[in-house]
Amino acid sequence: MTDVGRLAAGIVDAEPGPPPRQIQVVPLRGLPIVAAVVAFVIASIAGNWLWALTFCHVVGGGLWTAVDLFVGLIIGPILRSLPLPARADFTARFMPKMVLLMPTLVLMTLAAGFQLALKEGNLAPTSPNHAWLVVSYCVVGVMAVIALGVLSPANIAVLFEMRKPRPDGAVIAQLMRRFVATSGVIGAMQVATLIIMTRVATQ
């Protein structure tokens, strides 16, 4: 049973419990993969390499949207129905991976997408896609502010809290509420992205 599991509604007992959970906030083994992806994106932009730009944008964007919707619509509700210890165990394994995965996917998608749009002439004011792309900037902007300003800090703060000898359940619950509160907006923005991108691809 985890430390978090022994906490009821944020009440921390004073007795010494099991040793603190070993959580690596940033999984170091994943960093070379991130570095390789970033290097590939930079090379794609520097070379204005159509296939690589398309690959980065489509693969990154597809995974970003799929992961966001899957976590929000499938994993989230299942997680909320689990007992607290199971939830804590899952969170401790899941969130460090998200710390690396999501920023990498976002960077890959946006950097390659902007370059691709420029190369294909979709950013030109005369392009029928121009207005759609400006709308997509706004959608991405909303998601960026939520992800960078609200969710990412909560994610990392939860992991730090869980590393403590006696994690405070109230702190974790307070931080996790941010995910619930923003999941609807993120879901709506991702659906909007799907609509915009399929429009852009077919005009």
Added chain:
Amino acid sequence: MTADQNHVAADPTAVPARPAGRRFPPVAELAVVSLALVVIGGVLMASYVPRRPPLGLPAGIAAVSAVLILGSAILLGRLPRFAWNRFFLVFRWALLAYGISAGMIAFAFIRDHTRGAPLALVLVMLAIYALDVPLIIAFTVARYASPPQEPG
């Protein structure tokens, strides 16, 4: 083992500090608004690419954003007891990560021949972004950490 853990583990009978209950000035809130403004400014600039964008509105937005992050930093600096070790531990790594991210975006703009005042404005916005996000993350982590005990 961190300073926090030492502090808690030193006396198992002590009632653990509850940083969750402490009220803080709106450090993170100001930084989030600053980030949102930078994003809006970035969207405005990007919507004109490949043309030269009018700079008045984005520059004004960037200026307000800079004032907000400065205000956030001032509020942060005035906190009487705060887990500064934890703050700077997180801040420097986040700064590295978001510095790289900002660098990549700057590279894309330079690669696409953005020059002169528009480039300067983009770089200012990216600098604010690269400070905003680490500040928000580090503050959010450190506010729930126990500050080191004062001597005596």
